[in-house]
Amino acid sequence: MESDIQFTETEIQLARQLRSLGLPWTPMPGQFVLDESGLVQRESPFQSGVFFVLNYEYFMKIAGGVDRFREIMLWLPTWEECRKLLRQMGVNDAQVAKHLIDCGGLEDGQERRRLYELMVQHLGSNA
Numbered sequence: 056m057e058s059d060i061q062f063t064e065t066e067i068q069l070a071r072q073l074r075s076l077g078l079p080w081t082p083m084p085g086q087f088v089l090d091e092s093g094l095v096q097r098e099s100p101f102q103s104g105v106f107f108v109l110n111y112e113y114f115m116k117i118a119g120g121v122d123r124f125r126e127i128m129l130w131l132p133t134w135e136e137c138r139k140l141l142r143q144m145g146v147n148d149a150q151v152a153k154h155l156i157d158c159g160g161l162e163d164g165q166e167r168r169r170l171y172e173l174m175v176q177h178l179g180s181n182a
Contacts (some may be wrong), residue, residue, distance in 0.1 A: 060101055061089070062131050069171035070131050076178035078140070080130045084111045088128040094118060094151055105131065137170035144177050 062070075067089060074080075082088075094117060096120045100103050106116055118124035132140065141151055151173065155161050160169030 062089070062102065062105060063168065066131065066168050066171055067129070069168065069175055070129050072175050073132075073178065074129060077176065078130075078174065078178060079081070080125060080127070081082065082108065082111075082114075082124055082130070084108050086136070087131040089131055090127070091129055092127040094127055132171070134167045136168065137167065137174065140174060141170065141177070142159065144174070144181075146173065146177060 067147060077125075078131075082127075086108045087101070088106055088108060090106060093104075095106055101107065105116075115121060115124060118127060126161070138148075138151065142148070151170070154173050155169055158169050158172075160166045
């Protein structure tokens with residue numbers, strides 16, 4: 056049985072864009088990642104290749120350290136992480152709310168995707 060937590064292919068592509076735009080990331084427990092290298096030999100309880108970092112030491116050990124982990128894993132920020140990141144980027148809560156309303160993110164149930172897009176937009180304009 057798959058978990059209710061699913062990342063769309065669009066969100067995964069946007070996460071790749073965020074990485075290429077230099078989104079800062081410090082791996083830590085409680086984050087979702089996509090194992091793009093096939094390193095983890097266990098089945099995912101979420102969707103193929105997506106893991107929740109619960110045992111940080113295990114992930115760092117099999118990856119060979121934090122730098123290698125960042126190279127081979129793709130961070131998939133949660134809704135809450137997106138909001139925190141946007142605040143750190145200087146995008147306030149009112150701007151986020153306006154963006155979600157303007158793009159229809161609340162009506163289409165794609166809030167996380169729309170937050171990823173807003174981060175891409177913000178990082179891209181500051182590149």
